[in-house]
Amino acid sequence: MPALLAIATRNVFRNRRRTFITAAALVVGIFAVVSIRGVLNGLQGAIIASTVKGMTGGFQVHRAGYLANVLSPPLTLDFALDDPSLAGLAKLPGVTAVAPRIMFGGSLSVPKEKEEDTPEPLFFMATAVDPTLEPQVCPDRAGLMSAGSRFDEAHLLVGEAMLGTLDAKLGDEAVLLAPDRDGALNGELSHVGGALKSVMPGELKVAQVPLAAAQRLLRMEGRATELAVAVKDLAQVPSLVAQARALLGPTYEVHAWDDVATDRRTFMQRQNAISALVSVVFLLLMLLGVANTMLMSVLERTREVGTMMAVGVTRAQVLLLFLLEALSLGVVGVAGGLALGTTFVAALGAKGLTVTPPSATVALTLYPSSSPAFLVVVAALALLGCAVFSLYPALRASRLRPVEALAGR
């Protein structure tokens, strides 16, 4: 084995130009795979941070069955904020803050002096939040407010697109209309406090309403439909969710942030699938290069294989020799690609990368990073691929008859 390994590694550098080209293809391919994944890690890290700190919190509590009806938030599945069973939630170790919310749908109009100038009311989905407690759970919400906006008991925020359609400006009166939990339509007067920027595509008809105003509008004083819970460390979420479930019993349901923001989870899963597909294509192209190099090597060294067989090398040893050669080539290319890729990703991660997703108005700063587990998987797959793709040339060499191999046939 050591003798075969010595021959294999030396053979890799025998045709330096060919080895360089094949190894360079491996380096470029691995570099691309590591870089794409690294940038995606940064993007998904930013999406998760903006989701947790700007929308969901670490986990959420609702009345049982609430999320199943999430397309039309049921106000009847609400709860009293002074329910004693909720008191222990804030005391769970790792929980840093709890904020009540009401999700509801309604319409908004901004009346003008002349009735004919008043635009048609717009339907929207609103999140009613407590202006004092909410920043403790979702501090990034403040970053979603456009410059000069205000959000307090008397002011609400609307999506940028809605603001334009309603021809509204800061301080304008805003009339909210919404059916309460009994289905009766109620109204509430508030004021336009400013615009909400959009982080993800599709967040156009949204509003953020002060909780007290929403409770009056919906006849839900002292009640809410959602508790958003902030945690110290996202890694603790699964354990905290389990503890909260045990604490609250079957009346309530507890969901981690990614079970609530399923659209973002799906978005990231699609990104992962596309990145995996691209990586596989890169990997296949690289490995075809390795297979070609190994086939050329076998064809050029038929006599040498014959000589080795003449002095007693077995078929298995010939197979092993060419597999070791392919693996040596793979190690060179994979090591080079990983080194280059992780260095590039680390450099981007140190500096940060600011991007604005299409249809969004909030820029995200990504911090690309490489996960050691991913690097191990990429290296293992690339090396395994080198072995698999060189199997045909290696088998071809091992099946030569000594007499034919010595004659170069």
Add this chain to the structure above:
Amino acid sequence: MSLIKLQGITKAYQLGKTQVPALKGIDLAVERGEFAVVMGPSGSGKTTLLNIIGLLDRADAGSYLLDGEELAGRDFNEMAGLRNKKIGFIFQSFNLIPVLNVIENIEFPCLLRREDKKLLRARVERVAEHVGLSHVLAHKPDELSGGQRQRVAIARALVTEPEIVLADEPTANLDSATSEQILDLMQRLNADSGVTFLFSTHDPRVMRRAKRVVQIADGRLVDGQDAAAANVAVLGAPPH
């Protein structure tokens, strides 16, 4: 007991749709310590015969006893093991492994049988010294002359202490002076250590030195004759 005993060996090659017979029933015995030559015109079957004796190819029919052991029907790995232990090869084109230096080329067959490298190294250096390669042990084959390369091949063939060394046209790629030196070396090894040599050659210099010449023509052995008679037949009477 003969070292090699062939009986009724036949071999045919398929060329397109035609079967071309290469050996048509060879009976041959080679004794230990022989320095023998198989000679014959091109296409007579001498290389095929050497390939079968060297277990590089299989006979279609017949019996092959090596050191009293029947070899017909052995699988590839068994044949590889037997080649490694009992047979040394010297080729016309030297057939060294280009990425290994002299000492690594010589020790390679022994490493295949997992010999201890430290103990082996001493033996390899002794063999290398014996064939006159002590000063080029670290050289790669492409840094050696033709004669030196053939010496490496001889050392590689001998280091496993085989029963027989098969040499296929060993002087064909060497100049006259180097050929004589290589033949001197092989003759000395045959005389000193009793290693059996079997050559396939056209080279009259080899035939002159052979103790026995086996003639093959059209896939059949010509009636056995001693070396002197064959030499006279092939080369004419030696000069007085």
